[in-house]
Amino acid sequence: MSEPASTPEISVALCTHNGAAYIEEQLLSILEQQPAPTQLVVSDDASRDDTIDRVRAVAARYPSVQLTVFENTPPLGVTKNFEQAIRACTGDLIALSDQDDVWHPGRLALFAAQFAAQPTVSLIHSDARLVDGAGAPLGHTLSGALGVGAGEVASIHAGDAFSVMLRRNLVTGACTVFRRSLVEFAAPFPPSWVHDEWLGVIAAAVASTDFVEQPTIDYRQHGSNQIGATKLSLAGKFGRMMEPRRDRNARLEKNMTVLVDRLQRLGARVSDEKVNRALAKLEHERMRNALPEARFRRIPTVTRAFAAGHYGRYSRGPLDAVRDVLQPVD
Known part of the structure; x- marks a missing residue:
């Protein structure tokens, strides 16, 4: 009888900038996951509000999760800010997080099981439910807003995400978890690329990726989003x-x-x-x-x-x- 696979250590790379309005709800949805992450790395890009004070206060209630905080002055920008957070992660898996979304219960367990079942897959991303600033559903998903086709999803499931990525990016960082080994090939991140698109195409080039068709987060759309999704008329x-x-x-x-x-x-x-x-x-x-x-x-x-x-x-x-x-x- 084979022994059950051990639970992977999971780090969360979370980047912030003036995120006080939503950061506590985001953190609670992360830290209440079962299994919980083993490490939380927060890289803050010159916030002028009390984002980091709120991060420390919430994280203090979860002492089993190692907290690492970077406070950048001057700001690094989105891509380099995420690269800094990612490089500090030590877990077997790294989950990316924005500062204003909400993770669904069971999200990390779902991703851990997906990686255990697919040892050649380097990165997995999921769909998301789009919500407004108050958290109310907008009635559609991220894949719907992006117009993701059945053929694109089939290609990803078949191990040919690279062909999809050559046409356009479908990897959204807030929906993404990847193996730490990917960093060896992706770093340093080129400044002309957005971090999630770069990770997605490198993962598809050196290994393969997969897509979870069910939403695993509420992806908040509001006026302060640095990177969001809008369903265009x-x-x-x-x-x-x-x-x-x-x-x-x-x-x-x-x-x-x-x-x-x-x-x-x-x-x-x-x-x-x-x-x-x-x-x-x-x-x-x-x-x-x-x-x-x-x-x-x-x-x-x-x-x-x-x-x-x-x-x-x-x-x-x-x-x-x-x-x-x-x-x-x-």
């Missing part, structure tokens, strides 16, 4: 499509240049097939960034790329093809 989607393209396309090309460099540096840890797909994605983003200012002159290039399947493999298909023709430059 048709008019909102069209408005986003018509935003200036120059900065966006330059950023997409830069991010892919950084990713290809990292994957190549990781050597045998990343398959040649994935490196080649990333290189093809980089070429696609270079093409998009180099499109001429005159809209009518973009049409032949975009049409050829669409016919070759590049928009389907490396961006959001017809949506991005139309965007690339219609978007103003500035």
Whole structure:
């Protein structure tokens, strides 16, 4: 008879900035988990309120959870703030947390079981229930707001999250838990990338990821969110499509240049097939960034790329093809 698997040690990396309004509710939902986390790392980015005093007061009621606090002055910014917190985590698993959400009971137990059942999976993220500032449900989920398709979910479950991540990011940090071993490949985090998107694509490149389709947190949407999710109307989607393209396309090309460099540096840890797909994605983003200012002159290039399947493999298909023709430059 085999012995039962031991419970993994779980660290929580939580970043704050003027988060006093919701931090106590967030912390209680974390510290009341069964099993409880073994470590809580809080990295505060120059809060001007009493966020850290509230953190210490709540954490003092849970002495079995090791508390580490960083107070950053000047602020590091979102990505580097999370990297600092993550690097200080010592648990087998690391759960990311924002300062204003609520974890559902049993969340850590669910993720621990998922990792135990899938030893080759490096990162798992879940859906979330969207709520307003008072915690009232908004009537839809994060995956609904993002328009996540059944095909994307099926690809992730089948072990091909990398193809999904080459088209767009579906990993939201507040919904994410990953193995500490991933940090070896992801750090240092490039400043041009958001931390959760970077962790997701590196995990998909060096191992695999999975997606829990049930919501495991209440994801609060309010005016002070640094990174949130909004379900856009048709008019909102069209408005986003018509935003200036120059900065966006330059950023997409830069991010892919950084990713290809990292994957190549990781050597045998990343398959040649994935490196080649990333290189093809980089070429696609270079093409998009180099499109001429005159809209009518973009049409032949975009049409050829669409016919070759590049928009389907490396961006959001017809949506991005139309965007690339219609978007103003500035």
